């Protein structure tokens with residue numbers, strides 16, 4: 001590890017990750033694994049947005065994969081019809097690369113100029129930490145949040161079951177001890193210690209921005225998309241300035257996109273069953289687990305759920321932001 005990074009780490013608070021396999025560092029108000037620090041820094045410092053860019057933003061495990069597929073399909077529907085959609089052969093994460101875990105991880109100065117507009121990228125950064133050019137240009141930000149109970153359970157399951165190149169690496173820590181249980185992580189979770197957290201800071205930044213600048217930030221909820229995907233697809237298209245025409249509606253274009261991006265359809269595509277996500281090395285299938293609202297009840301005791309929810313609600317109090325935790 002380079003000397004300056006080592007020196008920086010010594011100055012940052014650190015805690016265990018959800019699996020207990022690595023340390024998270026609190027850097028500029030966000031908990032991050034060390035492997036992302038450089039990429040996050042380069043992205044936040046160097047990326048120059050174009051007015052036509054679209055940024056898909058989220059706290060991890062809040063519906064990012066789904067929103068990537070939906071946003072891309074809406075924004076590029078005049079280029080690719082549903083029968084020739086690139087999602088039939090490529091992961092949503094390959095088509096909408098993440099600034100931090102993909103682009104700037106591979107190369108601190110990625111060449112992004114050649115991508116045809118609209119360029120669509122994703123980020124898990126807090127709103128306040130986005131590069132100035134994203135916040136101040138006319139580019140659009142589409143954010144998705146999910147109720148904190150399902151989000152944390154999904155994250156925990158991912159951290160424990162995520163296979164890299166087909167091998168379930170994370171069964172034991174390097175010292176041979178088993179991974180942390182949800183009970184063992186619980187105290188950290190309640191303090192906001194999870195990758196890209198605290199949860200409340202991530203969601204609140206985008207929530208406030210969406211209230212102040214509704215033309216700039218669209219704030220969506222996973223549970224609302226599950227309940228009514230059609231009206232949310234219309235919302236996305238209108239926000240992007242490309243509403244569905246009456247003719248498209250009549251021809252069933254919105255239903256086509258909703259079917260294409262549905263959990264069952266994406267999960268059963270060959271690329272998402274057997275592909276591998278580079279440079280991360282995770283199986284594409286790791287991003288499709290259950291796709292339900294309320295699965296937290298199978299993993300958290302009622303008192304753990306109630307207590308964590310209370311903490312989150314206190315953090316969000318006065319903001320007007322609320323969550324639905326059941327179907």
Ligand code: PAP
Pocket residue numbers: 058059060061062063064065066150153154155157261262263264266287288289290291292295
């Ligand atoms: P990421 O932030 O690491 O990209 P993200 O896609 O946000 O991950 O989270 C994965 C969750 O979204 C999984 O939830 P689960 O663990 O509760 O099952 C995954 O199943 C769900 N998901 C992925 N694709 C879809 C989809 N098309 N529709 C609904 N849910 C989906």
